[in-house]
Amino acid sequence: MNAQEVIDLEQSHVLGVYGRAPFVLARGAGSTLYDTEGRAYLDCVAGIAVNALGYNDAGVAQTMGEALASGMLHVSNLYHTAPHARLAALLCETSFADKVHFCNSGAEANEGAFKFARRYGRAYGGDDKVEILAFTNAFHGRTMGALAATPRPKYQEPFTPLMPGVRFAEFNKVESARAQMDATVCAIIVEPIQGEGGIHVATPDFLAGLRALADEYDALLIYDEVQCGVGRTGTLWAHQGYCTGEEGRLFEPDILTAAKPLAAGLPIGAILMRQRVADTIHKGDHGSTFAGGPLVTSVAHHVVSRVAQPAFLAEVEAKGKLLHDLLEEINSPHIVALRGKGLLVGVELDIEAADVVARGYAEGLILVNAGPTVLRLAPPLVITEAEIHEVVARLARTLHAL
Numbered sequence: 001m002n003a004q005e006v007i008d009l010e011q012s013h014v015l016g017v018y019g020r021a022p023f024v025l026a027r028g029a030g031s032t033l034y035d036t037e038g039r040a041y042l043d044c045v046a047g048i049a050v051n052a053l054g055y056n057d058a059g060v061a062q063t064m065g066e067a068l069a070s071g072m073l074h075v076s077n078l079y080h081t082a083p084h085a086r087l088a089a090l091l092c093e094t095s096f097a098d099k100v101h102f103c104n105s106g107a108e109a110n111e112g113a114f115k116f117a118r119r120y121g122r123a124y125g126g127d128d129k130v131e132i133l134a135f136t137n138a139f140h141g142r143t144m145g146a147l148a149a150t151p152r153p154k155y156q157e158p159f160t161p162l163m164p165g166v167r168f169a170e171f172n173k174v175e176s177a178r179a180q181m182d183a184t185v186c187a188i189i190v191e192p193i194q195g196e197g198g199i200h201v202a203t204p205d206f207l208a209g210l211r212a213l214a215d216e217y218d219a220l221l222i223y224d225e226v227q228c229g230v231g232r233t234g235t236l237w238a239h240q241g242y243c244t245g246e247e248g249r250l251f252e253p254d255i256l257t258a259a260k261p262l263a264a265g266l267p268i269g270a271i272l273m274r275q276r277v278a279d280t281i282h283k284g285d286h287g288s289t290f291a292g293g294p295l296v297t298s299v300a301h302h303v304v305s306r307v308a309q310p311a312f313l314a315e316v317e318a319k320g321k322l323l324h325d326l327l328e329e330i331n332s333p334h335i336v337a338l339r340g341k342g343l344l345v346g347v348e349l350d351i352e353a354a355d356v357v358a359r360g361y362a363e364g365l366i367l368v369n370a371g372p373t374v375l376r377l378a379p380p381l382v383i384t385e386a387e388i389h390e391v392v393a394r395l396a397r398t399l400h401a402l
């Protein structure tokens with residue numbers, strides 16, 4: 001089949017909820033994707049912050065090979081397996097968490113976090129302590145609970161009624177959050193760096209303020225690190241970038257949700273939590289058929305072990321700074337602002353980001369937007385400095401052409 005035949009076949013049979021690029025991808029290596037016509041693209045999307053180790057990583061392939069050799073792609077959660085236990089232990093060792101629960105995606109991780117928060121709220125505050133506070137511009141996923149905490153009319157309105165019991169405050173405004181707090185709130189959910197909402201970085205005062213509010217009202221602080229977690233910002237968990245010195249604990253959550261890059265592209269989600277949350281959850285409260293299987297947890301263990309290495313994280317930080325500095329040097333009247341941290345960068349434009357994405361393909365650049373006028377750069381964490389120079393040169397040419 002040639003590219004057009006693949007596109008036609010897909011359009012005939014696949015539900016049309018995605019706007020897809022006008023080519024067919026065939027293979028990847030490092031930070032480069034190749035289409036069926038042999039054209040190469042430098043990938044600044046990484047499966048939307050998924051392919052942290054790029055394409056065709058030798059360690060991932062070896063880990064998968066070893067896991068497959070056991071013959072157990074899957075066993076039910078009714079049975080113990082070593083990879084599952086080892087990954088949970090590693091996630092606890094590298095975070096604030098005491099316990100982990102696995103699921104299959106980011107939205108599912110947030111659904112689980114909401115269930116656990118309501119269980120906690122009822123246990124300590126009674127039957128009314130079930131409300132969730134979320135923020136303007138947030139994105140927590142497309143399932144009914146996660147969508148209820150994602151305040152975008154275009155995503156929500158066709159599907160109402162959503163999960164009740166969600167209220168909103170303004171992102172980065174502690175006083176706005178305070179105005180929404182009362183004894184019925186069981187959890188505050190926030191992205192330390194808002195991804196889909198346009199790459200907005202939470203201020204230290206905002207996160208510390210939310211921690212204080214959560215403590216004051218005995219509510220749980222949930223960080224949604226589905227997009228910004230697992231090394232993307234130069235620390236293993238994005239909030240750890242705020243945790244410097246004695247005051248580190250001021251920024252720690254009670255629950256953290258992770259997904260996208262955890263297993264190098266295999267579907268996984270994880271809900272990390274403190275013991276006092278875990279203490280309120282009982283056998284049978286929650287579960288999943290697929291979650292935490294031996295293959296996916298083996299690969300995730302490889303990813304987390306590698307990304308958590310201080311040298312790897314220092315490189316992400318340095319490469320993020322290089323990307324930011326080079327973007328600042330682009331002399332384009334279309335760039336209005338630069339935001340982000342590490343290798344999660346938002347370029348606010350005065351034109352439609354979709355036009356830049358479309359034009360970028362001709363320059364051999366795979367880009368994605370985050371809202372109508374923000375271009376999002378989230379390349380594989382293993383992108384090289386030379387590739388970053390090339391990305392920015394191609395982006396400059398793309399912008400000049402518009």
Ligand SMILES: Cc1ncc(COP(=O)(O)O)c(C=O)c1O
Pocket residue numbers: 048105106107108110139140141142191195196224225226227228259260
């Ligand atoms: C911050 C955040 N939370 C949750 C999700 C939902 O994750 P998934 O698409 O795996 O359900 C996303 C996806 O983009 C996200 O960026």
